[in-house]
Amino acid sequence: MGNSQIKASGGNSSGPRYQELADILQTEVESEVYPVGTRMPTELELCNRFSVSRFTVREALRRMIDNGMILRRQGSGTVVVSKNPTTMFVQKLNTIDELLQYSHDTQLKVKSSSPIELDAETAQTIGGETGEAWHKIESIRYLDEKSPICWTDVFVRPEHRQLADRIGEDTTPVFMVIQKEFNVVAEEVTMDLFAGSMKEEKAWAMGVEPGSPTLVIVRRYKDKNGRIFEISVSEHPAGRFTFSVDLLRSSNVD
Amino acid sequence: MGNSQIKASGGNSSGPRYQELADILQTEVESEVYPVGTRMPTELELCNRFSVSRFTVREALRRMIDNGMILRRQGSGTVVVSKNPTTMFVQKLNTIDELLQYSHDTQLKVKSSSPIELDAETAQTIGGETGEAWHKIESIRYLDEKSPICWTDVFVRPEHRQLADRIGEDTTPVFMVIQKEFNVVAEEVTMDLFAGSMKEEKAWAMGVEPGSPTLVIVRRYKDKNGRIFEISVSEHPAGRFTFSVDLLRSSNVD
DNA sequence: AAATATAATTTGTCTGTACATCTTATCTTA
DNA sequence: TAAGATAAGATGTACAGACAAATTATATTT
Numbered sequence: 020m021g022n023s024q025i026k027a028s029g030g031n032s033s034g035p036r037y038q039e040l041a042d043i044l045q046t047e048v049e050s051e052v053y054p055v056g057t058r059m060p061t062e063l064e065l066c067n068r069f070s071v072s073r074f075t076v077r078e079a080l081r082r083m084i085d086n087g088m089i090l091r092r093q094g095s096g097t098v099v100v101s102k103n104p105t106t107m108f109v110q111k112l113n114t115i116d117e118l119l120q121y122s123h124d125t126q127l128k129v130k131s132s133s134p135i136e137l138d139a140e141t142a143q144t145i146g147g148e149t150g151e152a153w154h155k156i157e158s159i160r161y162l163d164e165k166s167p168i169c170w171t172d173v174f175v176r177p178e179h180r181q182l183a184d185r186i187g188e189d190t191t192p193v194f195m196v197i198q199k200e201f202n203v204v205a206e207e208v209t210m211d212l213f214a215g216s217m218k219e220e221k222a223w224a225m226g227v228e229p230g231s232p233t234l235v236i237v238r239r240y241k242d243k244n245g246r247i248f249e250i251s252v253s254e255h256p257a258g259r260f261t262f263s264v265d266l267l268r269s270s271n272v273d
Numbered sequence: 274m275g276n277s278q279i280k281a282s283g284g285n286s287s288g289p290r291y292q293e294l295a296d297i298l299q300t301e302v303e304s305e306v307y308p309v310g311t312r313m314p315t316e317l318e319l320c321n322r323f324s325v326s327r328f329t330v331r332e333a334l335r336r337m338i339d340n341g342m343i344l345r346r347q348g349s350g351t352v353v354v355s356k357n358p359t360t361m362f363v364q365k366l367n368t369i370d371e372l373l374q375y376s377h378d379t380q381l382k383v384k385s386s387s388p389i390e391l392d393a394e395t396a397q398t399i400g401g402e403t404g405e406a407w408h409k410i411e412s413i414r415y416l417d418e419k420s421p422i423c424w425t426d427v428f429v430r431p432e433h434r435q436l437a438d439r440i441g442e443d444t445t446p447v448f449m450v451i452q453k454e455f456n457v458v459a460e461e462v463t464m465d466l467f468a469g470s471m472k473e474e475k476a477w478a479m480g481v482e483p484g485s486p487t488l489v490i491v492r493r494y495k496d497k498n499g500r501i502f503e504i505s506v507s508e509h510p511a512g513r514f515t516f517s518v519d520l521l522r523s524s525n526v527d
Numbered sequence: 528a529a530a531t532a533t534a535a536t537t538t539g540t541c542t543g544t545a546c547a548t549c550t551t552a553t554c555t556t557a
Numbered sequence: 558t559a560a561g562a563t564a565a566g567a568t569g570t571a572c573a574g575a576c577a578a579a580t581t582a583t584a585t586t587t
Contacts, residue, residue, distance in 0.1 A: 035539080035540060035541090036540075036541075037540080037541090061566080061567060061568085062567075062568070063566095063567080071541080071542085072541060072542045072543070073542090073543090073568095074540085074541060074542070074543090075540085075541065075542085077568090077569095078540085078541090091567095091568070091569095092549080092550080092567095092568080093548065093549045093550075093567075093568045093569055094548070094549030094550035094551075094566080094567055094568060094569090095549080095550055095551080095567070095568080096550090096566090096567060096568080097567090097568085204522070205522065206521070206522045207519070207520065207521055207522065208519075208520045209517065209518070209519050209520075210517065210518040210519075210520075211515050211516070211517050212466050212488065212515065212516040212517075212518070213488055213509075213511070213512075213514065213515040213516065214468055214486045214487050214488035214509060214510070214511035214512075215486060215511055216485075216486045216511065231470075231486075232468045232469060232470045232485075232486030232487065232511075233468050233486065234466065234467055234468035234488065255467075255468060256468070257467070257468040257469055257470065257486075258467075258468075260467065261465050261466065261467040262465070262466040262467065263463065263464065263465050263466075264463070264464040264466070264518065265461070265462075265463050265464075266461065266462045266463075266464070267460070267461055268458070268459065268460045268461065289569080289570060289571090290570075290571075291570080291571090315536080315537060315538085316537075316538070317536095317537080325571080325572090326571060326572045326573070327572090327573090328570080328571060328572070328573090329570085329571065329572085331538090331539095332570085332571090345537095345538070345539095346537095346538075346579080346580080347537075347538045347539055347577095347578065347579045347580075348536075348537055348538060348539090348578070348579030348580030348581075349536095349537070349538080349579075349580055349581080350536090350537060350538080350580090350581095351537095351538085528587105529586105529587090530585105530586085530587080531584100531585080531586070531587090532583105532584085532585070532586080533582100533583080533584070533585080534581105534582085534583070534584085535580105535581085535582070535583085536579100536580080536581070536582085537578100537579085537580075537581095538577100538578085538579080538580095539576105539577075539578070539579090540575100540576085540577070540578095541574105541575085541576085541577095542573105542574085542575085542576105543572105543573090543574090544571100544572080544573090545570100545571085545572080546569105546570085546571085546572100547568100547569075547570070547571095548567100548568085548569070548570095549566105549567085549568080549569090550565100550566080550567075550568095551564105551565085551566075551567095552563105552564085552565075552566090553562105553563080553564070553565085554561105554562085554563070554564085555560100555561085555562070555563080556559100556560085556561080556562085557558105557559090557560080557561090
């Protein structure tokens, strides 16, 4: 009748029961009692083994899902996918344009806009195929009239070239414009950051000596099929821009 | 006796009931029925209002916790902390040393180790107070015998200076050594990346021309009290190191 | 009036039951 | 034998009840 227990938390030692259970199961996965790739016991089996209710078992397993050790599918069962708990640090972004990290009142001015086929060097840096057809938009980002922050080359798919006109109208990031206009969603964004030196033709526009140090940031935006729909290459002269990453230890890791 | 319901999922339309409920409450938070800073109704009140069990309510609220809209404290209640669901992109790190992004077989060789008081310039770059007492460890990271990757200055608290001897013994990252030896945990890691140029005294050690471009990475490790227990400043000559960030759109955002 | 004890409130943990839904194995039939 | 229907098994959703633990409000005492 659902009221046979005497004390809810019979736990004598530390925290809640499901946490104890999660710890035990976690240890067992680590020591390969349940090797990666195999199936874990069913909920009912765990209930019997530990003499707890399904709630407690599920609560324990939920924690193991959160740190990426197991994977569950309705009807099927529970499979071990990783020996050691993943996701130790998480970077949270509150708004979508924290991705770019430029203050909201910077402005992008388009210098040129033309279709290109990737040469070997460009293909290398942006991570594409040589000869691939893209549309290249050269632009400069300004803090105000006379303060250029960075030179940015934006590469978009030829079928999206018409958005070049829209850039600079407001402060909306380019990939946001694409998302809205062409109904694609950035599921994954990859960023590469490395040091470089400014080439002559860009140097004068940025007001620095040719060959002076720059922070290069390459951003690749992928849709849900893994297809890259935008690549941007930004070159920041030394002293004008700092890229910050803030990582928090994920709380749901014990 | 706990068996009065006829159908478990009375949901006529779409998904599970708790998801519907979460959607409704989410909309209400967005439209400021429950403004940020105020308290949401109690579980029991929500149970009555929607004629559902506590399970369903808690399951709905769990989702709102996950996307950072609400915050709950036992005994107290539920407070709204954000109007719009946060965490749009999440960076997952599988292992703790993915933070450093050096392949596991690189080696750190200590050049010098001495106590210092921060001068104005150093205080600025590492984000500390001028005159503060730290222990500075100068080192170089090598891929192999003759291939230096970067110059790294590590700053640790004076009380942790003895670990300087341990560095380079194995491939364990410095902050991991501190965590083990002194029982502190890195709850937050902040990284700043920017462009710089290599100073003369370091340039010859790295085998590059003085003033050549570098990628500078400043890492700050904080414990649970927000106290910084390690700072490292790494300077990578151009072409030897790329820092990559991979962001995934968080799934639990509807 | 201030400090302390008590009660009420609210979320957290836990059990038991029941049915839904998806998956997989088994059996049946063409 | 292969395709399709059936049954069994596993996880998902949902209900109701009970006690635990933390917080807050109330009453009591000094």
